Each structure stands twice: as structure tokens, then as C-alpha cells.
Amino acid sequence: MSDQILMKGNEALGEAAIIAGCRFYFGYPITPQNEVPAYMARRLPDVGGTFLQAESEIAAINMVYGASAAGARVMTSSSSPGISLKQEGLSYIAGAELPCVVVNIMRGGPGLGNIAGSQGDYFQSTRGGGNGDYRQLVLTPATVQEMADLTVLAFDLADKYRVTVLILGDGYLGQISEALTLPKPTGKVFDKPWALTGAKGRKPNKVASLRLVPESSLEELNLVLDEKYKSISANECRSESYLTDDADYLLVAYGTSSRICREAVNELREEGIKVGLFRLITAWPFPAEALRKAADKTKKILTVEMSLGQMIEDVQLSVKDSDKVDFYGRSGGMLPETDEIKRRIKAYGN
């Protein structure tokens, strides 16, 4: 295990971005993700990259928009209130079909809330916090290793589909240090003939979301986007089913809350209670089919979130019998407790 290093989630993410070929980072400080910009400020100059602290989250996401339009692999990171500010830019990025990676290390909300880890931005992430008919790919790491691995994947997915890939972590994942094996670059290269590089020997390129004339042109764009989103839904659903084959009860969670659920599953299994965990790795596209399969024979489904109930709506939409779906959540930076999960599962009885 000599290739393992102890690394903080936020820093693992930064290093993974560099491994993935990201050479441009624009951001604005906000706790609990400050180690990401600090890491990029330290490391990017070493690899010939550019780090720029923007004057605001709005400016940062628009710098990302510009750098992406120029054809670069680019990233920004923030935490919940800052991600709210970026929504305008994310909508434009979707409309202009630009690839980028955005990191949300979620904290408690609404408003200024607090700085502890939370999962209160699931709706904002999966429903689109900006205006218009658009989607973004949402990856939900649960460990430092996954923070790094999914970051490398994120850049490839962003370029492949020309979409925003949102890495949805939380304050605990940002701050935790764990063993990490650094990921390897995938080596995938994506042509970007649409990029703005100067119209030398070609017709001018235009990067824009505006579609005024003819009247139907915006719908045409939206239908193109829709086809792309359908393709993403068909090909990019990711999840993990842990001890679900014989499970009478199923826990559904993602990120930090899924770690707590896994602990509860292990402890309940030791007591002979057949419980499994279904863990999202993509929140959009939501892995509905895999969940349906894992949930099919279970008696009860307990959705566990660090919010007062957001992902549960996707769970209810996915399973055959939504009456089976129960909820346990803590919010405002509090963590669900293993003992409470165990108590509830036991209370379901037979």
C-alpha cells in the first residue's frame, strides 16, 4: 500500500483535476471548500496553468464560461451560497453547450446557514437552479478516493457531452483526510471544433445560447439538448448496490450519509438483519432502474439524507410501490446517526 497518501478531500479533488488536464481554475473563497482554491493556487503554476481568484462567484463562473468557450479544461468550486450565485452562468453554459466541471462542497442552508456539511442542495443540483430547460450531470462521491476518481471522470464526461458536470460533495467530504491512491489520467482527447480560437482558415465560430429567429430556433436547440440528456440518462447512470441481493430492507443514500448507512448495514447484518444499501454515484441521471431492481423484493426502503427530504422524491418516483419509502434526515449540518438508522430498521419488524 506504499502508493497511498493521506489527503484531504478538497485537495484530492484539486490534484485529480490537474491529473485530468485541468489547467484553468477560477473561484471565490467560501468555507468549507477553501482548500480547493488554495491548492490550485499553489499547484497550477507548477504545471503551466492559471489560477485566478475572481471578484465574485458570478465572475468566476463567467470566467469558466469564457475559458471553456476557448476550448480549455476548466473548473470552479464553491459551497452552497456561492453555487446559488453561479446558477445564471450554469444556465448560459448549458445553452451554449460548453463543458466544465463545477464542485459544490455543500454546507448548511438556507441563506448563510452554517459551514458544516449538508446535503441541502440536491434539488438545486438535479432540478437545475438556473433558468430554462437544461440538465447537468451530478456526481456524488462518498470518500476521498472517490472525490479524486470522480473528478477525473467528470472532465471526460463534460467534454464528451459538452455539459456541466457537478461534483456534489459536502463539508465533511471536503475536510476529511483519508487514504488516497492518486488516479491516473485517462488519456482521452476530445476534439473541440466549436471552440473560439480565432477564425483562421475557417468560418467564424459563435458560442451563444440566444436563439431569436426563426421563432422555432430555441425549441430546436432545446430538442438537441434533450437528445443529449436522453443519451446521458441511458449511458451514464452510476450507483452501488451493497448487500442488496437478499435484503428485506433497503437504505438509499449518497455521499457522507451513505457512509453512515453502510456502517449501519454492517452492524445490522452482524445482528442477522438482512439490510442493504443502494448508493447513488450519479444523482442526475438518477439510477432509477438499478434502484428499482435493488428495491424490488424489499419490504421497506429508508431514504437517509443530510436534508429534510429531497432525494426521497426521486426514490419515490423510481420504485414500484412508493408507500414503502420512508425517510430519515438531519439538516443544518447535523449528521444522521447510525443508532437511529438501526432503531428504525428494527422497528419495521416483519
Added chain:
Amino acid sequence: METKKFKYVYDKPEALVDKVTHYCPGCGHGIVHKLLAEVMDEFGVREKAIIVAPVGCSVLIYDYMNFDGCEASHGRAPAVATGLKRVHPDNIVVAYQGDGDLLAIGTGEAIHAANRGENFTTIFINNAIYGMTGGQMAPTTMENQITATTPTGRDPMDVGYPIRGCELLNSLEAPVFIERCSIHDFKNTLKTKKAIKKGIKNQIEGRGYSFIEVLSTCPTNWGMKPQEAADWVKDTMVPYYPLGNFRDN
């Protein structure tokens, strides 16, 4: 019969697309577009140029410029231009912005890009009104000027005084070139071209941030004929927004 030899003395710039614009008669945008295109041709940088369009009447400027173009959300052109230029330092990036874009919704982005001394060129069209949305008050709307949202005239005690962009940016250390021009007559239009040319030259030479404010006309929303509008720039705007160079480092 001997053919008379003609010499081409005037042509459409290659950097300008040959099409009819959507601008109203007497609007200043078309003039400034053409000046910019001429400058690009004169430096031979059309194939390196990228125009960043604002939100406002000139939102479609990339349809008129025969080079790469990028939309920006309202007020964010300086941030978008920063991203583009940081990736492609050898391209020529121009942020084209109106008064609402640059001095209301995007004041932060404008000031900070200038303050960083980003090596791109800003062309700031000040016509003292919001054109695209139908004639509302701009940050540069003149005192007592009637607009859709100041029906009894702009009252500085209520909504503040018109903001002077050049003077504001002139308090910053980084910009290398700041000049206010006007297109209300031929002489000033030529001066405007000269200023744009200086702004692009600075960028080509990697000298840093250049800012060219152009006092411009909006006859439609001002409720004037084109000539009246040009006169209004001269008689009403110029006294408040003095023309001239503020900085040329």
C-alpha cells in the same frame, strides 16, 4: 477606347459581415461596429479576433463581425473576456458593452477586470438609456432625462447622478489607456477610431487593459430624429461626459 482606371478608395471591411443590421436608423452601434472592423483589418488580426457580446441592443454583434464571437450574460462580458484571454493570450479579445451592462449590472466585473489589467480591450457604448428593453433609465441617463422608468425625468436625489465610467476607472492603477470619444459628428468619429486603434494596439503589444467609452445615439428611445440625437449628444451629454484622453501609458 481607353478604360479609365479606378482606384478603390473605400470598401466594406473584411472583418464586417455583409448584411443589414437590426439597428434603428441613426443608432451609433453600426458606426462603432464598422470602426472596430476597420481596425481589425488594418492590424490584420481578424483571424485572431474574438468579440464578446453584451446583453443589450448589440447582443447580436457576433452576427455582424466576421470573426469568432461569444455571448456573455448581462454584465459579465469582462469575466468572459478574462476567461477567453487567459486561455488564448495571443488572440485579440474585445468586450463590447453598453451602459447598463458595464455600469449597472456588471459594475463589479468591469472594475475588477480593469483593475487586474487584463490584456483585452473594452468598448463601452454610452447612450444614456436602455435600448433593447424599451428605453428605461440607464446608470448614465442624464439628470431630468425622461425614460420609461423615470417618467418625470431622472431625479438624482432619488436615483443618483449619472455615472462617469472613464473617471471611475481612472482611479485604478492598472489600465493603460482610458479615453472618452463620441460619434456625434465625423471629426469625433475619426477620433473614436483612433482611440479604438490604440486600444487594440495596446492589446497586440501585450500592454494591458484599454477602455474606450463612446458617447452614442439612441434616436428611437430618445424620441428624436437622427440629427437631433447627434446634437443632443453634443449639447447635453458632452458637457457632463467630457471628451478626451484620461490615460495613455
Added chain:
Amino acid sequence: MHERMIIAGFGGQGVIMAGKLLCIAAMNENKYVSHIPSYGAEMRGGTANCSVVISDKEIGSPTVPKPTIAVVMNTPSLTKFEPMVKPGGLLIYNSSLIDQKPKRTDITVVDVKANDISEAEGSTRAANMAAIGKVLALKPEIASLESVIKALDVAISARNRKHNDINIKVLKAAFAQK
């Protein structure tokens, strides 16, 4: 083995680093580890602490509301964390700086004169190493002394690595103490 630790003190005592040092040593012994510092607003006011989990199994929650081991380096930390220690757990307190005696009787309480040991070895700043030495002596299953000494090369920044000789002396002195 599944230990959930809090290491707490005032800013500058190196409690965050002490936690990382243990994690790196245990990681290199193929154990699961997690380390999470108190951060942001919690950090203001000069107190600092980190939550460390070291386990044979995958780690769920990284937070430690009920530590099995608490290492407290100053009086405010004792006041805060003594009541939280899990019954049957271990409380190690720095008796160089803490005058009062812990009151709990349902836990093991051990004192370490961390600053005195550090100063005896020639440093005013290695009290955290004394605390770690004591932890290793009482809970050898977390990591071996050798692993911790080896981990110093990674855990300590290049700037401060010159102090590692003293760090090792302090670690050993506290480890050997009865």
C-alpha cells in the same frame, strides 16, 4: 479495532498535526483512517481539535461525538470533551497545563506531563509528540512507535522537518514512561 479519537488543545499546540501523524502511521499499517479538523468559525478563539477514526473496517461517519479516546492538551479542552468520552473510554490529559483533575470514574484517566517531557528533551513545542507517545503506549494496536516515527517524514512539513530528531526523542520518552 475501532478507535474514535478527539485530540484537542489551543492553536499552535499541533493537535491537528498529531492526528494526521497517527493516521499516516496507521494507514501505512493497512488500517482504515479518517481525520477531520474543526474548521471555520470553530477555529476562532484559539481552540482547535480534530476527530480521528482508526479502524480495521471501512469508516462511516468521520465525526466523533462520543470518543473512545480523548487527548486534551489544555483546560478548556478538558472541560469540553471530558463529558463526551464514551463510558469505558480513555482520557489522556496534559497535566503540564491542566491543574484540575478529571472527575469521570467510568473511564480510564491518564495524565501526561506533555510540556515537561518536551522541554526536558530540549523543545518547547513538541508537547503534541509527548501526547502521541502516551497514546501509543496505552493503545499499541493503533500503530507501532516505529510506524509513527516513519510517518514523521511525511506528516511534518519540509520547513519543520529539522525538528524531527527532537520529535522522535519526545515520542520515545513519553512512550517509555510508566
